[in-house]
Amino acid sequence: MDGLEAAAVSVLKRAVELDTKRRWTESMTCYQEGLHLLMEVIKGLPEGSRRSAFRTKATEYMDRAEKLKTQIEAEKRLGKYHEQLHIDEDSTGHSYESVFGRFLDSAVTVVEVEDPYIRAVHQCYNFLRLCELCVRKCPRLRQITLLTGSDPGDADAQRERLNKIGASLSERGVKLAITFSETLHDREIRINNGWIIKIGRGLSYFKPPASKFCLGYNDLDLRPCQETTVDIIHKAASK
Template sequence: MSAKTEAAGQVLTRAVKYDNEEKYAESLICYQEGIQLLLDALRSITGDGKRQKLRQKISEYMDRAEVIKQRVEQLKAAGSYHEQIHIENNSTGHSYERLFARFLDDDVGVVEVEDPYVRTPNQIYNLLRFCELAVKRCPNLGKVSLITGQESDRDTYQQHQRLEELAHSLGERGVKLAVQYSATLHDREIRVDNGWIIQIGRGLDIYKPTESKFAIGYCDYDLRKCHETTVDIFHKKNVKNGK
């Protein structure tokens, strides 16, 4: 078994697991990734029998992926899509890219973030990382809207200054950062104008600090340990026309 075939097997095992759990969006991503790995492996396989067997597997997975894709579209159209991800304490593999990238695409023009704790440097860095992902994945992004709480009087200026620096950087890429402050905000939610709504128990602040700036996981959030939290994902029809 080649390395690519083995890797495909691992990804497709996750796809089937998510499929059985009715986590269709996650399952579809894994099916697509696993199918691509099998197609890559097919190029290096010799022998008609082996190639035909692998083609058959690829065809079966592609058929199932298409069924799931249609199921997701049906649930979205009905406004009844719901997916839940439970992030366990000290678990890894939960970077923003893995959690959110599949909901960010060419159709996105506005992203709204409600999180009462985008205040400290670390929390603002979390927002920065999320904005980097949005800019990378959404070529038509025009606005990021943030509602958050305000730091104490002593640190208010630094909070504002850091957010203004982020706003300036986004502005250079044609994206406006609009910030509002609320003293009563408790919800933690990301809304995307392609219809996706993501509710996170801890908001963006799901990662534990590393032991030092030179420890594994400091730069790559897939390797960073997480706090326990739950992510709920919904899809709402006609979100562009109002909440």
């Protein structure tokens, strides 16, 4: 088995695994990536029984992906779509892009963030990372709203950090609207294409890096996580 074939098999196995766990949007992404790789494998095979077998398998995966897409759309229309991801203690591979980046696209214009703990420096950095992801993935983005708690220890420093993020966003044509609440408890991200991401620990589910010069300091897919649960639901898209 060559490298391309092994990659196709690995990604498609992952698609089936996620499909079984009802993590359907992740599964769809893997089906699409795996089928692309599998078609490249088929192109390089001579006519014969092996190529025919690969084509049959590709058709089976395509059929399942189409049925899954139809099922997702049906549940979205009914307002019943829900999938859940459990992030294990010390696990990696759970950057914001990996967890919910697939829901950020060219249709998105507004992202609303509720997290009571965007206060300390590392929490503001996490919010900044989310803003960067939104700007990169959503070319029509015009506003990010943040509802958070005020830092009782140093509210002025907190506001200064958030205002700097707002100034940077404005250079990209994106407005940051900040509101403070002393009673906020829930943590969620609402995207105006209808997707809602509820993270038990909010944005700060990553463990502190061992140092500034270790893997995972910049790339959050390599950063160990604290245990938490992510619920992904879909409601009718807001205007």
